[in-house]
Amino acid sequence: MRPAFHGSGAVAFSTKGEYGVRLMVQLGRHYGAGPSSLAEIATVEDLPRAYLEQLAFVLRDAGLVSSTRGARGGYTLARPPAEIPMSEILRALEGPLAPMICATDAADHDLVCDRTSTCTVNFLWIRVRDAIAGALDTLTLADLVPPRRPSGVIGQP
């Protein structure tokens, strides 16, 4: 059985998010060196290839990767890693980040939530949404791709 790295509690991303991010990181490592095939990545990351395909389609439709068909084909990032915020990746893979559908701001709230008068709870979900969105917006794929030179140059001296 494959080990499950995704948690089972609150705020659990599914394997879509987990595998998809790992896929993107692999593409990030390969950036500038031509397309990588899914077969390669599936081997390196030890993930089911057929399932990765589905995720790759989603990422392609979201404009995050581009594909080249035929022999020696594969996927490449559509943009440099530093220009791909993690929020975009996870939104494409998992759907909206909002924890509740009524986690929208005041204007729209009445439309979807008939509990407006008594619903003080939605303030909570908005806070959660903003916290997550903030964290994911400020992080790009480049932050997850290890530097080319592995000699300790993590924090600039």
Add this chain to the structure above:
Amino acid sequence: MRPAFHGSGAVAFSTKGEYGVRLMVQLGRHYGAGPSSLAEIATVEDLPRAYLEQLAFVLRDAGLVSSTRGARGGYTLARPPAEIPMSEILRALEGPLAPMICATDAADHDLVCDRTSTCTVNFLWIRVRDAIAGALDTLTLADLVPPRRPSGVIGQP
């Protein structure tokens, strides 16, 4: 069919979290006025009573509410609303906030994740976890219980 307020994307809390928070808010409103029965709350919030029971048990075991049995019994908050952080409520209801089991800091990471050498991704999950925990730690139940006097005293002038 009951309307579903919880979202279906990433970071979706389940009904446990949603209903449980609503339950706690009701108890917060009633704080200092004796126990509230689940039947009452189920009516006010339009939620299935038997299901609320399960959530109440969890909250009780977590030390967040205390119960009185028998007629005129019910549940009360174990502490004043201002001393109940929302993180504690949601952790009790939904499990750990971490989005991935490997969202632990460096020391423990090797123990659960054999991908350490290549796994740069776990940095992401830690960021997400911290963002959510931060938002939920600084918010208490008191922030969600509307003030007794409904005259507009939300933002202090």
Add this chain to the structure above:
DNA sequence: CTCAATCCCGACGAAATCACTTGGGATTGA
């Protein structure tokens, strides 16, 4: 030209999880 590698796409299915429901207790105030 041929062939193997690759992407593309839709359908299917087993397993898990969710959101409850059912059916009973035990305890207590009126």
Add this chain to the structure above:
DNA sequence: TCAATCCCAAGTGATTTCGTCGGGATTGAG
């Protein structure tokens, strides 16, 4: 005594997840 309440375990139907399977369409290399 009795009704209201909490307590608890087990079951259940629908949905979602996590993939698999089978077959195309496209392209570079030999």
